[in-house]
Amino acid sequence: MIDAILLFADALYGALVIALACSTLGVYVVLRRIVFVGAALAQISSAGIALALFLSGIGIGAFGLTQHPVALALIVTLAGAMVFAGSGRQRVPPDATIGAAYAMAAAAGILLIAKAASGEAHDIFLQGNILGITRTDTYVLFAIAAPVLIAHAVFYKEFLFISFDRETARTLGYNVTFWNLFFYLTLGLVIAFAMQFAGVLLVFNFLVLPAVAGLLIARSMRGMFAVAIIASLTASVFGFSLSVVFDLPTGPAIIAVSGALLLIAWLIRIAQQR
Amino acid sequence: MSALVTFDRASLGYGRRAVLSNLSFEIREGDFLGLVGPNGSGKTTILRAILGALQPIAGSVTRAEGLRFGYVPQRDQVDYGYPLSVVDVVLMGRYDRIGLGKRPSKADRELACDALEHVGIRDLSERPLANLSGGQKQRTLIARALVGDPNVLILDEPTNGMDLVSMTQILGLVRELHERDGLTVLMVSHALNEVANYVERIALVADGKVHIGSTDEIMSEETLSNMYGIPVEVSSFNGLRIVVARRAGANTDLHD
Numbered sequence: 061m062i063d064a065i066l067l068f069a070d071a072l073y074g075a076l077v078i079a080l081a082c083s084t085l086g087v088y089v090v091l092r093r094i095v096f097v098g099a100a101l102a103q104i105s106s107a108g109i110a111l112a113l114f115l116s117g118i119g120i121g122a123f124g125l126t127q128h129p130v131a132l133a134l135i136v137t138l139a140g141a142m143v144f145a146g147s148g149r150q151r152v153p154p155d156a157t158i159g160a161a162y163a164m165a166a167a168a169g170i171l172l173i174a175k176a177a178s179g180e181a182h183d184i185f186l187q188g189n190i191l192g193i194t195r196t197d198t199y200v201l202f203a204i205a206a207p208v209l210i211a212h213a214v215f216y217k218e219f220l221f222i223s224f225d226r227e228t229a230r231t232l233g234y235n236v237t238f239w240n241l242f243f244y245l246t247l248g249l250v251i252a253f254a255m256q257f258a259g260v261l262l263v264f265n266f267l268v269l270p271a272v273a274g275l276l277i278a279r280s281m282r283g284m285f286a287v288a289i290i291a292s293l294t295a296s297v298f299g300f301s302l303s304v305v306f307d308l309p310t311g312p313a314i315i316a317v318s319g320a321l322l323l324i325a326w327l328i329r330i331a332q333q334r
Numbered sequence: 335m336s337a338l339v340t341f342d343r344a345s346l347g348y349g350r351r352a353v354l355s356n357l358s359f360e361i362r363e364g365d366f367l368g369l370v371g372p373n374g375s376g377k378t379t380i381l382r383a384i385l386g387a388l389q390p391i392a393g394s395v396t397r398a399e400g401l402r403f404g405y406v407p408q409r410d411q412v413d414y415g416y417p418l419s420v421v422d423v424v425l426m427g428r429y430d431r432i433g434l435g436k437r438p439s440k441a442d443r444e445l446a447c448d449a450l451e452h453v454g455i456r457d458l459s460e461r462p463l464a465n466l467s468g469g470q471k472q473r474t475l476i477a478r479a480l481v482g483d484p485n486v487l488i489l490d491e492p493t494n495g496m497d498l499v500s501m502t503q504i505l506g507l508v509r510e511l512h513e514r515d516g517l518t519v520l521m522v523s524h525a526l527n528e529v530a531n532y533v534e535r536i537a538l539v540a541d542g543k544v545h546i547g548s549t550d551e552i553m554s555e556e557t558l559s560n561m562y563g564i565p566v567e568v569s570s571f572n573g574l575r576i577v578v579a580r581r582a583g584a585n586t587d588l589h590d
Contacts, residue, residue, distance in 0.1 A: 091416055214435045221426055228554050231405040231431040232482065275417065279462060284417050294573050 065304050074193030074201055075296045075314070078254040080267030081205035083292035084212060085247050087285055088102040091272035092223050096158045097144050100269035101248055103165040104140040105255040108133030110172035112266040117176045140165075141248030145241045149214045188259025190300070190310040198256060202255045208246045219243055220281065267293055269318040273325035277332065336363050337399040338401055338486055338518060339384050343427050344393035346379045352391055352542075353379050357545045359537060361486065368520045368549075369530035371539030377522050377570045380539065381490060384520070402426070402485030407490045414464045421446050421459040436587075443504060448476075449481040453507060469500035476507065486518045487511065493528055505532045526558075533576050571576045 065072070112129035121127070140161060144154070186308050193201075212219060221229045223237040230236045254263045274287035299314030306313075337360040347353040352378045355585050359386070361367060371377050382388035385403060403429070424446040425438050432438055438446075450456040454471040458466065463474065479487055482582060489508065494502040509532050512519045523529045529537065536552040538545045540561040545552065552558070553575050558566040564581040 089412070093413075217426075217429055217432070217437070218434070222430055224416055224418070224423075225407060225426070227407050227411060228405050228426070228478075229429075230387055231403050232427075233486075234430070275415075278417050280417055280419065282420070 065301050068300070068304060069189055070195040071193040071310075072297070072300050073195075073302055074198040074257060075190050075310075076293055077198060077201040078258050078263070079270075079292035080289060081201075081208060082095050082254055082262055082263060083249045083270040083288040084209060084285060085250055086221065086267040086271035086292075087281075087288050088223055088243065089247070089267050089273060090196040090275060094144075094160065095264075095268050096155065097244075097247070098251065098263045099260065100144070100158045100162040101137055101140055101239045101251045102255050102260040103162050103169065105133045105137040105252045106260055107165040107169040107172070108252070109135035109256070110169040110176065112135070113176040130253065130256055133255065134249070136253035137248045137255075138245060140202050141244040142241065145235075145244035188255075188257055188262050188311050190257055190262070190314075192267065193257050201231040201253055201257075202292050204249060208250055211242075211246060212298075213244075215239075246264040248317075248318055262314060265311075265315045265318050268316075269322050270295070273322050276322075276329040287325070291318065291325070295321055335521075336398065338365075338395075338398045340396045341383070342394045342396070344383065344390040344395050344572070346376070346383050346388060347391050350391070352544050354533070354539070354544070356393070357544050358393075359544060363485075363520065364516060364518055366509070366519045366532075366534040367521070367535045368533035369520060369539065370526050370536055371524065373524050375539045376526070376542065376565065377539050378490075380537075381488070381522055382542070384488070392524045398485075401486065402482065402484045404479030404482055404486070404487045406479045406489040406492060407470075408494060409468065409471055409475070410494070411490075412471075412475065414471070416463070418463050418586055419460050420455070420463055420466070423463055423474055424449055424459075424481055426477045431482065443477060443507070446481050448475040451479060452511075454475045467500070468496050469503055472496070472500070472501055472504050476504075476511075480511075484517075486520060488520045488522070491524065493523065493525065501528065505529075508532065524556040526577050527575075530577070549575075 088099070089095055099286035109129040109132070114131040116127065143161070144158065177265055218234070222234060222236050222243070226236045226240070251263055254266070258266070270288040270291040271284070273291045278287050279286040295314050295318040299317040300310060302317070303310040303313035304306060339361040341357045341359050344357045345352045345355045346357065357380070368375055369380060383390060385405065385455065386397065409579060421443065425442060427449070428438065428442050428445065432442060447456055447459055450459050453476050455470055455473050455477070458470060463471065466474065475543075476487075476489070487508075489544065492504055492508065496504065505528065508519060508521065511517050519533075521533060523531055526538075528550055530553055535547065536549055538552055538557075538561050541563070545557065545561055553568055555566055556566050558568065558577060562579075567578050567580045569576050
């Protein structure tokens with residue numbers, strides 16, 4: 061059994077990097093009540109890949125961008141992140157903007173893939189292809205995740221303050237627009253790269269479920285980060301192993317373990333309250 | 335007393351649309367000023383201009399050099415879902431002094447505890463913010479504003495949604511901070527009756543204008559009737575002033 065799992069060791073390491081990065085940022089995603097921003101950005105990223113495949117199929121190079129779908133996905137995801145970062149005081153409510161972006165990105169992705177000459181099945185965007193992660197992919201994922209996580213560790217109090225009470229932060233001289241944009245760009249960066257391998261559902265899972273487990277049982281921000289990270293890594297290892305041993309789709313298996321861990325966290329919460 | 339914030343023929347608004355025009359008044363050192371007006375009158379617009387978050391369309395709003403605000407937002411503006419202790423929240427008032435990318439020191443933590451002592455809830459310092467009562471949350475936010483050692487304490491609707499006891503305690507605490515520590519205080523509220531018995535001056539906002547004066551000047555029936563556009567009666571009960579809208583044929587018998 062172990063041998064079978066070790067055959068996919070590189071893929072497991074990649075999944076762990078994605079889990080670590082997404083669950084850390086997921087703490088803010090959950091606390092700021094922007095969980096559907098995660099879903100919308102993942103969907104926008106998948107539409108970016110579909111756009112690259114479609115343009116490539118009809119012979120448009122776009123300065124080489126269409127040869128590297130991740131590059132185009134990154135550009136459209138960061139553009140989407142910037143739009144969400146600035147959607148606080150508009151006439152259209154922020155959740156409506158997110159919903160519209162999600163629906164349009166999902167539809168655009170499906171339409172573009174349907175007409176792409178060398179497109180992959182659309183399922184790949186929803187379910188991802190975790191097992192296909194190579195060692196090089198893992199290095200790339202780590203090279204993206206490490207600076208993002210370091211930035212979040214160094215500027216923890218800045219990200220916390222502008223998330224918790226931006227008006228007061230503004231009165232103390234914080235450039236709230238800058239920090240908010242910085243936060244969304246780190247989120248967009250992580251999602252754009254994680255999406256290539258994990259798919260919309262698994263990225264959404266890593267952003268939300270571990271952080272919710274943390275929120276249920278932790279009594280401090282540090283505790284919430286710790287629980288979220290441990291839950292996401294545990295779900296990755298167990299879900300990955302179960303999928304290999306029982307020949308299950310990897311993404312949904314990881315999500316199922318995340319759900320079980322969330323249930324355990326909820327039971328702990330009930331026990332804490334008694 | 336020197337002026338800390340000066341409005342000089344300032345017009346305030348969003349885009350090109352002026353919400354308030356030609357405002358000229360000062361917030362002076364040692365002031366205890368109530369910024370009062372009905373909902374939608376433009377109090378928040380003035381507040382944003384005072385804090386520097388909104389630039390005037392015309393005229394000027396100037397702040398004294400080195401001026402530091404201690405801002406207490408409306409309670410419902412703060413998200414109590416975060417797993418933060420009371421002292422964690424108070425420490426935020428020192429974040430800008432601590433510096434970019436640095437963590438609060440033991441000394442910062444002690445200052446936060448002192449601020450909590452100042453508002454009477456030091457014993458709650460490690461308690462989760464979410465578990466506090468409305469009055470305790472408000473005291474936490476006041477402690478956060480005080481820990482940064484401000485020149486001006488600004489409270490935005492500090493008694494919104496509070497019961498009578500909590501409201502009286504919070505307003506009493508604010509008055510104590512003004513009288514005991516000589517702190518300049520600006521209290522923003524839609525509730526004239528609550529504020530009028532605590533502050534020393536009132537800036538009444540209505541119909542795009544600001545009428546500023548001592549509490550005695552503003553709390554006259556003539557001034558209030560003109561500003562609100564309806565007949566108003568000012569009565570007193572046990573030394574407290576109460577403003578009521580006059581109804582035709584009604585007898586308001588509250589005089590001492």
